[in-house]
Amino acid sequence: MKMRVNPTRMQLLRLKKRLVMARRGHKLLKDKLEGLVQAFMDLVGQYRDLRDEIDRDLPSTLNLFMLAQGISGEEAITIALDESDTRLEVEINDRSVMSVAYPEVFLKGFELRPSYSTLSTTTDFDIASASLRDIFPRLLELASKEEAVIRMADEIEKTRRRVNALEYVMIPSLQQTIREITSKLEENDRSSRSRLMKVKEMLMSG
Numbered sequence: 001m002k003m004r005v006n007p008t009r010m011q012l013l014r015l016k017k018r019l020v021m022a023r024r025g026h027k028l029l030k031d032k033l034e035g036l037v038q039a040f041m042d043l044v045g046q047y048r049d050l051r052d053e054i055d056r057d058l059p060s061t062l063n064l065f066m067l068a069q070g071i072s073g074e075e076a077i078t079i080a081l082d083e084s085d086t087r088l089e090v091e092i093n094d095r096s097v098m099s100v101a102y103p104e105v106f107l108k109g110f111e112l113r114p115s116y117s118t119l120s121t122t123t124d125f126d127i128a129s130a131s132l133r134d135i136f137p138r139l140l141e142l143a144s145k146e147e148a149v150i151r152m153a154d155e156i157e158k159t160r161r162r163v164n165a166l167e168y169v170m171i172p173s174l175q176q177t178i179r180e181i182t183s184k185l186e187e188n189d190r191s192s193r194s195r196l197m198k199v200k201e202m203l204m205s206g
Contacts, residue, residue, distance in 0.1 A: 003177040007184040015181070019174040026166040032098070033159045039098045040152045047145040054142055057135055064128035071124060090140070095148075100155045102148040107137040 005011045089109035094101055 003173055005177065005181070007181040009185060012178065012181045012185065015174055015178050019171065019178065022166055022171050022174060026163065026171065029159055029163045029166065033156065033163055036098050036100070036152065036156045036159060040149070040156060043097070043145065043149055043152060047142070047149055050138060050142050050145060054135065054138055057131075057138075061128060061131040061135055064124060064131055068125035068128050097148065097152065098155075100148075100152050102151045103144065104148075105140045105144045107140050 003015075005015070087109060089107070091106040091108050093104050093106065095104040096102075
């Protein structure tokens, strides 16, 4: 697609400079895209491993609570959970991978201390509570990695669109316009030389 510009030497110089900048920007963006994709694949691998680990361990934790509820009754477990002394301390830091920022959640402290009567529940509830303490930090880590994966996927898509816009629209358009202006200027130069030759012949014949 040709750009609508005046076919002058000044415009030609400007377009050539824009073409140089566009090619440079295209290379930088392609390098960034490759880096983003590599970082994304590494992050997805970490996310999948952690997700598989949680998918393996979480059902057993939930089963322990279901077992405790089956033995002690739903009301007793609900009261025990309400009366448990729960303390949660979370730290959220900003992290960046390939200039893509995302929140990273750290569990600084997590306590689930029973303050209920042990007569109303069985040891299954205590085991379930301990299992929850163990898996909870990994759930927070999984949430952080999932957010990072989503944000990095968005950045990859944005960068890919910019690369494609430069590669398939901007650069070809600049190249075509430069060729047509160059051709027009060369044609004008030939016409000018032809007129000058005719003037020279007329002067010499006169």
